[in-house]
Amino acid sequence: MIHKLNYQNKEIILLGTAHVSRESVKLVIDSINMEKPDTVCVELCESRFQAIRQRERWQDMDIVKVIKEKKSFLLLANLLLASFQKRIAKKLGINPGEEMLKAIETGEAVGAAIHLADRDIRTTLARTWRAMSFLDKIKLIFQILLSASEIEDIKEEDVEKMKNEDMLESLLSEIGKSLPALKKILIDERNDYIAYKIRTAPGEKIVAVVGAGHVPGIKAHIHDDIDIQALEELPPKTKLSAFLKWILPAAIFSLFILGFFYGGSEAGTDMILWWILAHGLLAGLGAVIALAHPLTVLSAVVAAPITALNPMIAAGWVAGLVEALSRKPKVRDLENLPEDILSFKGFWKNKVTRILLVVVFANIGSSIGTFISFPFLLKVLQNAI
Secondary structure (H helix, E strand, O other): OEEEEEEOOEEEEEEEEOOOOHHHHHHHHHHHHHHOOOEEEEOOOHHHHHHHHOHHHHHHOOHHHHHHOOOHHHHHHHHHHHHHHHHHHHHHOOOOOHHHHHHHHHHHHOOOEEEEOOOOHHHHHHHHHHHOOHHHHHHHHHHHHHHHOOHHHOOHHHHHHHHHOOHHHHHHHHHHHHOHHHHHHHHHHHHHHHHHHHHOOOOOEEEEEEEHHHHHHHHHHOOOOOOHHHHHOOOOOOHHHHHHHHHHHHHHHHHHHHHHHHHHHHHHHHHHHHHHHHHHHHHHHHHHHOOOOHHHHHHHHHHHHHHOOOOOOOHHHHHHHHHHHHOOOOHHHHHHHHHHOOOHHHHHHOHHHHHHHHHHHHHHHHHHHHHHHHHHHHHHHHHHO
């Protein structure tokens, strides 16, 4: 789809593409060669620009650093989204993001400047993560996994028909119906951001290559007053979230103390044992589901009852670090990562993604343990009183 816009003295040729479409690649090449613009804008940030040009980027990833910086959930969600797009592209026999690569190559060939128009993917995902609750994060991952099962039914003509809303954008829009914060940050905010970057690009004639799902938003907001700095900032954690992070462990400790005070050693011991069993077994089960190393499972069992009372650390982080040390990813795991994320089996086979799954499932198990054990502790205390 080609849309022609004007902003002050600039002529903007907006190309709406499907990220896994042969026709989109042809549209990009033909349009740039015909228009010979001063600048070609692409829906990429610096890190994704480097990723397209340096396919071996995964080899530089430090998985231990990812866990320590508490970005395991973030990276796993990013890989799941990439998996969805790569599977469609592989089914159709093309490379995902090929239209962006051809836009860059063709733009350079006609002497145009290349202008990156998208917000840094790390900022986008971090803003999304900050806006979502723990349960929303779990819901997101499972919705993406379930949506991926529909890929086998997709044909090339379906991709072309859906150019008015790129397939990945379409998936996110559907998820956005149940998770509004996700749609607002991943799509709506980026519409504003990309519109601003396009209109401030150098030159008088600009060809902008974007996912078709962004076209309506860009057209609607190209003349709006946009606060670009606000879109690049991470929203601060709310005081309520910080308060709740500490109040739950304090409440649990208070229950233990009251249990010993009113019910004696028997009631207090029962409460502690139930807490240990609920967290240890469920966190360990999460690690088992992720096919973790036996030492990792043991570390999850031991760590969960303790970390559940410490808001600064989580059982999944401990288990993930133990898994990383027990089964340290090799160069071939990093090299095979782009291929392994194309299948469910690959996610569990690759040592990098398995570590991420260990972190996620052990944390989920421990969190469920808290929800299960808290009512039991109250019941024991009530009986003691």
